Amino acid sequence: MRITCPLCGDRDSREFSIRGHETYLDRPAPDAGEAAWDDYLHLRDNPAGETAELWYHGAGCAAWLRVRRNTVTHEVLKVDLVRDVTGGDHAD
Amino acid sequence: MRYSGLQVLAQGLMGNRGWKPVWRDPEPKPAYDIVIIGGGGHGLATAFYLAKEHGLGNIAVLEKGYLGGGNVGRNTTIVRANYNLPGNSEFYSHSLKLWEGLEADLNYNVMHSQRGVINLFHSDGQRDAYARRGNAMINQGDDAILLDREGCRRMLPYLDYDQTRFPIYGGLYHPRGGTARHDAVAWGYARAADRRGVDLIQQCEVTGIDIAGGKVTGVQTTRGAIRAAKVAIVVAGRSGQVAAMAGLRLPVESHILQAFVTEGLKPCIDHVVTYGMGHFYISQSDKGGLVFGGDLDFYASYAARGNLPMAEHVMEAGLTLMPMIGKARVLRSWGGIMDMTPDGSPIIDKTHVDGLYIDCGWCYGGFKAVPGSGFSFAHLIATDRHHEPAARFRLDRFRRGVLLDEEGTGSQHNLH
Ligand SMILES: Cc1cc2nc3c(=O)[nH]c(=O)nc-3n(C[C@H](O)[C@H](O)[C@H](O)COP(=O)(O)OP(=O)(O)OC[C@H]3O[C@@H](n4cnc5c(N)ncnc54)[C@H](O)[C@@H]3O)c2cc1C
Ligand SMILES: [Zn+2]
Numbered sequence: 001m002r003i004t005c006p007l008c009g010d011r012d013s014r015e016f017s018i019r020g021h022e023t024y025l026d027r028p029a030p031d032a033g034e035a036a037w038d039d040y041l042h043l044r045d046n047p048a049g050e051t052a053e054l055w056y057h058g059a060g061c062a063a064w065l066r067v068r069r070n071t072v073t074h075e076v077l078k079v080d081l082v083r084d085v086t087g088g089d090h091a092d
Numbered sequence: 093m094r095y096s097g098l099q100v101l102a103q104g105l106m107g108n109r110g111w112k113p114v115w116r117d118p119e120p121k122p123a124y125d126i127v128i129i130g131g132g133g134h135g136l137a138t139a140f141y142l143a144k145e146h147g148l149g150n151i152a153v154l155e156k157g158y159l160g161g162g163n164v165g166r167n168t169t170i171v172r173a174n175y176n177l178p179g180n181s182e183f184y185s186h187s188l189k190l191w192e193g194l195e196a197d198l199n200y201n202v203m204h205s206q207r208g209v210i211n212l213f214h215s216d217g218q219r220d221a222y223a224r225r226g227n228a229m230i231n232q233g234d235d236a237i238l239l240d241r242e243g244c245r246r247m248l249p250y251l252d253y254d255q256t257r258f259p260i261y262g263g264l265y266h267p268r269g270g271t272a273r274h275d276a277v278a279w280g281y282a283r284a285a286d287r288r289g290v291d292l293i294q295q296c297e298v299t300g301i302d303i304a305g306g307k308v309t310g311v312q313t314t315r316g317a318i319r320a321a322k323v324a325i326v327v328a329g330r331s332g333q334v335a336a337m338a339g340l341r342l343p344v345e346s347h348i349l350q351a352f353v354t355e356g357l358k359p360c361i362d363h364v365v366t367y368g369m370g371h372f373y374i375s376q377s378d379k380g381g382l383v384f385g386g387d388l389d390f391y392a393s394y395a396a397r398g399n400l401p402m403a404e405h406v407m408e409a410g411l412t413l414m415p416m417i418g419k420a421r422v423l424r425s426w427g428g429i430m431d432m433t434p435d436g437s438p439i440i441d442k443t444h445v446d447g448l449y450i451d452c453g454w455c456y457g458g459f460k461a462v463p464g465s466g467f468s469f470a471h472l473i474a475t476d477r478h479h480e481p482a483a484r485f486r487l488d489r490f491r492r493g494v495l496l497d498e499e500g501t502g503s504q505h506n507l508h
Pocket of ligand 2: 005007057061062
C-alpha cells in the first residue's frame, strides 16, 4: 500500500502510522456525557468498502492526513491534510 | 457412524469404501427455534452445546460460504489459558478444560497437542510482569512455571542467546498450552452438532434480520426467509455488517492479521514460542511446516490478505530470535479478518432486541476460546442468563468504562 501525501508525494505506507477512523476529529466536550464518549472512543460503522482515517506522516513532513481508502481492495482514494479538512482546528 | 480404532481397521480392510458423508446437507426449513448466523468455530460450538447441554433440537446454523472457511480455518491454532485479568482468567481456564475433554466429547480427533507455550522475556521489568501473570494463572488453578535463561536454553537450545540487543532473560512456561488442528475443530463440532439434529446450512448468507415490536422474528437469507424465536450473531470479522441489520452499532473494527507457513521440515520446534520484543510467535505443525505470525497490519481491512511491511517485520523478528529458521522457505501466507474491540476482550451478550444475541470481538485470540465461547453463549441463549465464567464480556462495558484491557494498551481498536 502506498499513500500520496499532499506535501511529500507518493510514499511507502511504512512512513506513516495510523491513528484510526476520522471519528477522532469530532472529540466531544468533556461533559458531553457517556453516550457521546462511547461513540467517539468505541463504536464504529466498520464499513466494508470506503472509509476515512487519520494517518500521520511521521517519516516525512509530520503532517496529519485524512486518508480515504477502500477496506476491501486497499485502494487509497484521496488524501487531504487534516488542516484543510477541519479548517485548521484539529481537536485531537 | 461412531468413529473408533476398530472402524479405521475395518474400513481399511474393506478398501475404505464404507465411509459416509460426515454431515447432512439439508434444505432450510421455514422456521427454527434458534438460528445461528455464522458457521465458524464459535457458531458450530454454540449449536453443539445448545443441543448437548440444554437438550435443544430445532436449531439451524446458517453459513454464507462453507463450514470452517473463515478464521477458524485461518488461525495459527494456539490454545492456552495464560490470562491475567479476572473476567478473562476464569473464562479461558474453563475453555481449556473443555479442550481437554473435547475429543471424547465430539468423538473426533482434533489433534489437540499440549506441547507447552513459552512466552520469552527480555528485561527485568518483563520478567516481573510474567511472574505476576504466572501467579494469576496458578491462582486460577492453571499451570505456570517461570524459567530462567538456563531453563529456556535446556528446552529451546536453538534460540540466539548471544544477541545483545534483546537478550533472553527467561520465559513463562505454560505446560498445558499447545495447539490443535484448526479445520478438525470446525469439522468435529459440525459433525457432532449434525449428529444431534442441528441443520448446518451452507451457501446461505443472512441479508436481513426481522424485528417486530422490539422482538426478533427471523432472518432474510439468500435462500429465502427463515423464521426463528431466537437469533444468534456469531460472524467474527463480519460482526459490524450483520449487527447493522438489527440497527446495532458495535465497539468493533475489523482488521487484518497475517500468518505464514514454511515447507515441511523434520521436527525441530517442539513448543509454541513467543518473542517478547518483536511481533513473532511460532510452532511446528504435525505435517512439519513452521507456522508463524505476528501483529495486525494496524489499518482496518476486509481483504483477507495483508501487505508486505508486516510480513517483512515478522520474518525479521523471527530471524533475530531463531536464526536457524532462515533457510526454511515460506510456502504460503494469508490473512484473516479480525473483529477487534477497543480493549482486546470479547463480547457475549444480549442486545437491545429481544431474542437477539451476539458473540463477537474475539480479536486474534478466538481459536482457543471456541469451546468456552460456544458453551457460554449456548448457556446465555438457552437460559437468558449469563454463564458465570463469561459474565464480564458485556456489550455495555465500554460505555460504563469497565474495560477488560489484558495488555493495558488503552482504548483503541488496533492496539491489542
Ligand atoms: C492469522 C490468524 C491467526 C490466529 N491465531 C490464533 C491463535 O493462535 N489462537 C487463537 O486462539 N486465535 C487465533 N486467531 C483468532 C481466531 O481464529 C478467531 O478469533 C476465531 O476463529 C473467530 O471465530 P470463528 O471461528 O467463529 O470465526 P469464523 O471462522 O470467521 O466464522 C464466522 C463465520 O461467519 C460467516 N458469516 C459472516 N457473515 C455472514 C452472513 N451474513 N451470513 C451467514 N454467515 C456469515 C463467515 O463466512 C464465517 O464462516 C487467529 C486468527 C487469524 C486470522
Ligand atoms: Zn508528508
